[in-house]
Amino acid sequence: xxxxxxxxxxxxxxxxxxxxxxxxxxxxxxxxxxxxxxxxxxxxxxxxxxxxxxxxxxxxxxxxxxxxxxxxxxxxxxxxxxxxxxxxxxxxxxxxxxxxxxxxxxxxxxxxxxxxxxxxxxxxxxxxxxxxxxxxxxxxxxxxxxxxxxxxxxxxxxxxxxxxxxxxxxxxxxxxxxxxxxxxxxxxxxx
Numbered sequence: 206x207x208x209x210x211x212x213x214x215x216x217x218x219x220x221x222x223x224x225x226x227x228x229x230x231x232x233x234x235x236x237x238x239x240x241x242x243x244x245x246x247x248x249x250x251x252x253x254x255x256x257x258x259x260x261x262x263x264x265x266x267x268x269x270x271x272x273x274x275x276x277x278x279x280x281x282x283x284x285x286x287x288x289x290x291x292x293x294x295x296x297x298x299x300x301x302x303x304x305x306x307x308x309x310x311x312x313x314x315x316x317x318x319x320x321x322x323x324x325x326x327x328x329x330x331x332x333x334x335x336x337x338x339x340x341x342x343x344x345x346x347x348x349x350x351x352x353x354x355x356x357x358x359x360x361x362x363x364x365x366x367x368x369x370x371x372x373x374x375x376x377x378x379x380x381x382x383x384x385x386x387x388x389x390x391x392x393x394x395x396x
Contacts, residue, residue: 208278208353213257222284225260231306231382232264235330238380239302244328244393245270249301252293252324255308257281259290273300275324300324306332306383310343310354314366317356321370329372329394335360337387344388360390367394 213221239245249270253261256274258281265272273293274285282292303326309317310333321329334348340358343349358366364375374395377385385391 208276209280213278213280213284221257225263225288227382228260229264229267232261232268234380234382235304236265236268236270238378239330242393244395245302250299252300252303252326254303254305254320254324255311256285256290256292259285259288259292261304261306262290263288295323297323297325300326302326302328302330304330306330307334309333309363310348310356312356314356317366318370327396329367330378330392331363331394332378332383332389332391333358333363334388335363335390348388360392363390364392371396 236245245251247270251265251270251272253259253265253272253274256262256276257278259274262272262274274290275292275295276282276285285292303320303324305320309331312320334343334345334354336342336357336359337344338359340362343354343357348354367375372394374393376393378391378393379385383391
């Protein structure tokens with residue numbers, strides 16, 4: 206399936222383009238939380254990996270943070286330009302923090318490994334629909350119904366995956382806008 210206009214205006218979204226305010230609130234809350242933990246500093250380089258049209262990027266930039274966006278969707282790339290967002294190319298560069306919110310379930314392990322190698326983030330903030338039955342099926346109906354959700358793991362399997370990629374510190378993120386549940390892993394992973 207292609208991540209085109211139809212995907213972002215239907216599928217698991219009622220209409221992604223109506224979520225700008227929501228992502229602005231997510232950015233504000235993440236800024237406060239990550240600053241409190243001393244993970245986010247004023248000069249931190251941020252990447253929203255799988256940023257769709259870049260609403261989270263906009264939220265961070267409005268608060269004067271250096272944030273870039275990357276997505277594979279050609280439709281998203283064109284739509285993001287309307288918000289002043291140009292996606293970065295896929296080549297090696299270092300980021301302090303990489304956000305991957307609702308992205309890794311769409312990717313193979315090999316593609317995730319490539320992204321981690323290319324962007325080499327010290328801290329990874331992930332939100333990933335997950336399994337509670339050993340990785341056989343997603344816990345939430347909405348995740349099971351999306352045919353682009355191809356990578357199904359339990360939270361522990363995801364932790365093991367990230368541990369194999371040099372991440373050693375893991376902590377749940379439980380905020381108002383992004384939070385950990387039985388069916389969704391929302392974690393800070395830090396080297």
